[in-house]
Amino acid sequence: MRNNGNKRNWLMMPAAALLSLGVVLAGCGNNGSNGAASNSTAGSETSGTSKLHIITSFYPMEEFTSKVAGDLADVEVLIPPGTEPHDWEPTPQDIAKMTEANMIVYNGAGMEGWIDQVKDSLGSNGPVLVEASKGVQILEGTEEEDHEHEGEAGDHSEESADHSEEGHDHGAFDPHVWLSPKQAQTEVKNIEAALLQLDPTHADQYKQNADAYIKELTQLDNDYKTGLSSAKRKDFITQHAAFAYMARDYGLTQVPISGLSPEQEPTAAQMAKVVDFAKQHNVKTIFFETLVSPKIAETIANEVGAKTAVLNPLEGLTDDQVKAGENYITVMRENLKGLEQALNE
Missing domain, CATH: 3.40.50.1980 (Nitrogenase molybdenum iron protein domain)
Structure with missing residues (x-):
């Protein structure tokens, strides 16, 4: 977009x-x-x-x-x-x-x-x-x-x-x-x-x-600390390298498919590394985001037999989110819920 x-x-x-x-x-x-x-x-x-x-x-x-x-x-x-x-x-x-x-x-x-x-x-x-x-x-x-x-x-x-x-x-x-x-x-x-x-x-x-x-x-910060500290795994794969601060502050490891810009195309070598990582670590969820195409995340998910889910970088809300009255707190709580599910599969 x-x-x-x-x-x-x-x-x-x-x-x-x-x-x-x-x-x-x-x-x-x-x-x-x-x-x-x-x-x-x-x-x-x-x-x-x-x-x-x-x-x-x-x-x-x-x-x-x-x-x-x-x-x-x-x-x-x-x-x-x-x-x-x-x-x-x-x-x-x-x-x-x-x-x-x-x-x-x-x-x-x-x-x-x-x-x-x-x-x-x-x-x-x-x-x-x-x-x-x-x-x-x-x-x-x-x-x-x-x-x-x-x-x-x-x-x-x-x-x-x-x-x-x-x-x-x-x-x-x-x-x-x-x-x-x-x-x-x-x-x-x-x-x-x-x-x-x-x-x-x-x-x-x-x-x-x-x-x-x-x-x-x-309170949100405390909920992230509590919810993520006991997770079975500490690594997550995301389409966009946007979650380094969250990963650092809550003891996680971000494994990005592409770089800091969400529309930066990963190389074939980068894709292969992520696929290998997902297979070796039995990753069952590949995260994508709302404002760009999920095709790359879907490609890797299909390759390793995983599902996809949204991890929202909150760079903007969609029209539907605005109409629904969503905001930073509600979206970040959805992110936490998605991470807790993925890290405890």
Whole structure:
């Protein structure tokens, strides 16, 4: 489900030209607003009747931000439901939205390959930029996974500018921080800290909202620890190498068929390694995900006599999931249920 309609051409424009284009587009749909709020004035807007306008990159960032901001902000997501975010690119119209926002929340660690160009176009007086994964011990990722845990690369906060433009395979870093309930708490706390600084007038409400959601995430984290600690096996095969943080934090080993990008095609040698691993370890479930084709997982499952099941990387919800009222907590509980079943077969 690639979103190939967004091209990279505008990203090659000089920053000044791109900013001018964004401002013109913003002005066309401004309807009397003040445009992009500076970091020093955005907080004062919320002391009256106006809400903060917050742009988020993709689904988990939208939910985390909405839970902390509550009814004090209008939170908008750039990447629509059902769209695979790894190779999505913002249009000039998306840039125009961002110029008018008070805050932009993105995951970082290379997930949003376009963020540095956007930073340049927005300038120093643009919206507050929040890298939700700041401070997390970022794992290294490789083009060819060797079926072992990826190594840690340390606190990436000073390195993000270097690796965020590495392309859709995220360079040498794994961005899938949100798939560990433990690490998701750090992302929520980073968003909370940014809102407290931007809008101190409503600090008590932001703290209350964040504390309530972190309580839910803490319970989810405890359920993962309890549910997975006693599993008969500790390895699982997944189509997309998105679960390294979850595997690290809960004592599991991820065996990915393909790399960090969900549509990266595995080589014949990689496929053969996974088939051999599945046969040797009597793997009975091969996991695939919701936003890309399950054909590769199905091919391996047929080869080894296993079944397939969904392990959702939560890079976006489908329209059906949105209509059903599903969210990060409910989907992560479904993931836990699927893992418990597969690891105890």
